[in-house]
Amino acid sequence: MAIELTSDAKHFRDKIAILSGEDVSICYQCGECSASCPYASEMDLLPSTVIRLIQLGQKELINSQCIWLCSTCLSCFARCPQSIDIAKVMEALRQLNLRKQKYNMDLGKISSEDLNRLPQVALIASLRKLSG
Amino acid sequence: MQNNGSEKTKVKVYILGKEYEVPSSLTIMKAMEYAGYRFVRGCGCRAGFCGACATLYRTQGDHKLKAALACQKTVEEGMYLTQIPFAPAEKSKYELRELKPSPNILIQHYPEIAKCLSCNTCSKACPQDLDVMDYVQAALRGDLEKVTKLSFDCLSCGLCAIRCPAEIVPYNVALLARRLYGRYLLKAAPEVEDRISEIKEGKFNEEISELMQMNLDDLKKQYNEREILI
Amino acid sequence: MMVSKMKLFMFPGCALKTTALGFEASALSSASCLGIELIELPNWNCCGTVHSLSTDDVMHHLAPLRNLLKAQEVDHDTFFESNGKLVTFCSLCFNTLKRSSILIRENTDKRNIITSFIEKEEYPQFEVSNFLEILREIGYDTIKNKVKKPLKGLTILPYYGCMLLRPKEIGIDDPENPQVLEDLLTALGADIVDSPYKTKCCGSYHTVANKRLAMNLSYKILNNSENNGANAIVTSCPLCAFNLDNLQKEITQVHPSFRKIPIFYYTQLMALSFDLEDESLGLSSNYVDQKPLLNKLGL
Numbered sequence: 001m002a003i004e005l006t007s008d009a010k011h012f013r014d015k016i017a018i019l020s021g022e023d024v025s026i027c028y029q030c031g032e033c034s035a036s037c038p039y040a041s042e043m044d045l046l047p048s049t050v051i052r053l054i055q056l057g058q059k060e061l062i063n064s065q066c067i068w069l070c071s072t073c074l075s076c077f078a079r080c081p082q083s084i085d086i087a088k089v090m091e092a093l094r095q096l097n098l099r100k101q102k103y104n105m106d107l108g109k110i111s112s113e114d115l116n117r118l119p120q121v122a123l124i125a126s127l128r129k130l131s132g
Numbered sequence: 133m134q135n136n137g138s139e140k141t142k143v144k145v146y147i148l149g150k151e152y153e154v155p156s157s158l159t160i161m162k163a164m165e166y167a168g169y170r171f172v173r174g175c176g177c178r179a180g181f182c183g184a185c186a187t188l189y190r191t192q193g194d195h196k197l198k199a200a201l202a203c204q205k206t207v208e209e210g211m212y213l214t215q216i217p218f219a220p221a222e223k224s225k226y227e228l229r230e231l232k233p234s235p236n237i238l239i240q241h242y243p244e245i246a247k248c249l250s251c252n253t254c255s256k257a258c259p260q261d262l263d264v265m266d267y268v269q270a271a272l273r274g275d276l277e278k279v280t281k282l283s284f285d286c287l288s289c290g291l292c293a294i295r296c297p298a299e300i301v302p303y304n305v306a307l308l309a310r311r312l313y314g315r316y317l318l319k320a321a322p323e324v325e326d327r328i329s330e331i332k333e334g335k336f337n338e339e340i341s342e343l344m345q346m347n348l349d350d351l352k353k354q355y356n357e358r359e360i361l362i
Numbered sequence: 363m364m365v366s367k368m369k370l371f372m373f374p375g376c377a378l379k380t381t382a383l384g385f386e387a388s389a390l391s392s393a394s395c396l397g398i399e400l401i402e403l404p405n406w407n408c409c410g411t412v413h414s415l416s417t418d419d420v421m422h423h424l425a426p427l428r429n430l431l432k433a434q435e436v437d438h439d440t441f442f443e444s445n446g447k448l449v450t451f452c453s454l455c456f457n458t459l460k461r462s463s464i465l466i467r468e469n470t471d472k473r474n475i476i477t478s479f480i481e482k483e484e485y486p487q488f489e490v491s492n493f494l495e496i497l498r499e500i501g502y503d504t505i506k507n508k509v510k511k512p513l514k515g516l517t518i519l520p521y522y523g524c525m526l527l528r529p530k531e532i533g534i535d536d537p538e539n540p541q542v543l544e545d546l547l548t549a550l551g552a553d554i555v556d557s558p559y560k561t562k563c564c565g566s567y568h569t570v571a572n573k574r575l576a577m578n579l580s581y582k583i584l585n586n587s588e589n590n591g592a593n594a595i596v597t598s599c600p601l602c603a604f605n606l607d608n609l610q611k612e613i614t615q616v617h618p619s620f621r622k623i624p625i626f627y628y629t630q631l632m633a634l635s636f637d638l639e640d641e642s643l644g645l646s647s648n649y650v651d652q653k654p655l656l657n658k659l660g661l
Contacts, residue, residue, distance in 0.1 A: 019416055019417060020415070021417040038562050038579055069572075071568060072413075072415065074524060075524070075562070077528065078527075078528050085415075085529075087415060088416075091415035092415075107244060110570060110571070112240050114570070115236060115239050115243055116234060118604070120239060120376045120408075121452070121600060122566075123567075124410075124411055125411050125567035125601070126568075126570040128411070129567065131247070235380040235381070249410065249425055251479075269408055275379075
């Protein structure tokens with residue numbers, strides 16, 4: 001399959017660079033982030049794959065499921081030999097959805113019982129990452 | 133009242149974008165009526181108590197958005213205003229007698245308070261100058277007493293809910309907190325309990341039947357000469 | 363040996379006032395035993411966890427910065443006595459407050475926008491610290507001298523989670539091989555168990571909307587600790603504590619052979635070993651009751 005770096009693709013790549021503040025072009029695909037990520041086995045795309053697809057400007061990434069699984073635990077950043085903060089990149093992909101009101105969390109679906117027993121920090125953090 | 137016809141007694145205000153000259157001593161509400169508006173919404177007690185006449189305004193040369201109650205606030209030169217007679221806000225349905233004042237009770241009914249950004253926009257929008265952000269933060273921690281104390285003078289005018297970027301409706305949260313506090317946490321005054329017992333025992337029956345049989349003039353005399361204890 | 367009185371401002375955070383009351387009670391009592399007076403920051407807000415990662419975001423830094431700038435409102439003498447330190451206990455609060463304090467110091471634009479928005483001057487600001495760092499400064503020998511009841515029989519996995527150690531700019535220890543909890547617990551007389559999962563994420567906020575995900579991650583940590591011989595787990599984060607403790611209910615349904623393991627905050631074990639009163643331990647609100655293990659070991 002041939003991937004063409006259209007102007008749309010370049011625009012997407014640049015947008016992610018600005019929003020995350022990270023230069024993903026220096027990633028050489030060592031896979032350390034994917035090996036460290038505790039959610040990797042549940043993700044539709046591995047973190048290192050996500051980085052590669054950003055290098056290729058693949059806008060469809062904003063529809064992937066893996067970006068919502070990242071909990072910004074920073075295992076990836078701690079181990080990346082190029083010091084790329086992959087969590088920031090995941091956050092940028094989330095923000096592109098959240099800023100268009102495409103949330104990944106519905107307050108109405110949480111049971112009253114759960115709301116009673118959960119520590120507030122869980123709800124606060126969840127709302128910050130999964131809703132706008 | 134003397135009207136010397138000087139321009140200083142009138143100010144320019146902009147109601148829904150249209151310019152009017154109104155006497156400077158009027159409140160916004162009176163000024164709007166002076167200008168010919170008739171209130172069928174956004175007007176209630178006219179005494180600063182019901183919260184119906186919530187108004188947002190700016191003054192010329194100042195970018196800041198200000199909030200006030202139309203029945204209380206006097207007009208200013210260059211005031212540019214609109215009314216917010218209603219704020220869309222869903223109230224959680226609850227039966228107070230079935231609730232328990234647990235730490236997360238407010239979150240259970242209004243989970244969106246976890247989105248509070250501590251931006252303080254709500255406090256800035258409050259015409260009663262309440263510390264709205266502080267009571268929302270207290271609500272997040274389940275501190276019902278603090279919410280009650282800080283929100284006591286709330287009129288449910290709705291301006292905080294309109295302005296909140298986290299889409300919280302602070303006054304509904306405060307209402308639940310006050311109800312819970314009043315019912316479950318506030319200690320009943322012993323004097324009230326004593327008085328209720330006295331009434332049940334019939335201590336005041338004779339006095340009451342005397343009053344019920346009195347004619348109007350005697351009643352009026354009794355009322356006007358009553359002892360007022362301060 | 364007299365430990366000189368130290369005064370420090372403390373940021374409790376929402377959890378310590380509600381679901382982690384035991385953490386606060388044991389923190390205050392064990393600190394007091396060590397000669398530290400913890401003064402709660404007046405009129406604090408939620409720290410606004412988790413730290414926002416977008417370069418253009420200003421709004422989500424309001425909450426942490428508001429707390430840092432409370433330094434301008436507290437008693438000045440105590441502020442200077444404490445070297446302007448603000449001690450946190452909850453790892454999430456620590457991480458968010460510290461990362462924000464660094465970002466605001468380095469990013470002049472954001473700092474200007476925020477301080478003008480909340481109408482406060484820029485300085486002075488608090489210096490954010492975690493209680494474990496304070497303990498390390500005091501010295502483990504000093505702590506050992508306060509131990510009246512060594513925690514014999516407790517084989518503990520010290521669980522760090524994510525927020526204490528990452529990113530490096532705020533981490534209180536080596537992110538791959540931290541020792542700060544190990545050193546503390548050894549001074550208290552307990553035995554330590556190691557695990558490669560001690561710095562792996564517990565599932566964090568996924569416990570709200572994707573419980574199964576959080577459960578899987580917590581299970582890996584709990585299972586590995588037990589296989590390595592731990593009979594207790596120690597943590598410093600109320601969210602980790604909640605996940606590791608509460609999700610054991612769901613875990614036992616999916617893995618019937620799973621043996622429940624109690625979770626402690628490190629301050630609770632400090633208070634226990636210093637032989638302080640029961641109320642200051644706060645051992646009552648967990649799903650997995652901690653008392654049977656302690657009774658069995660005579661602690």
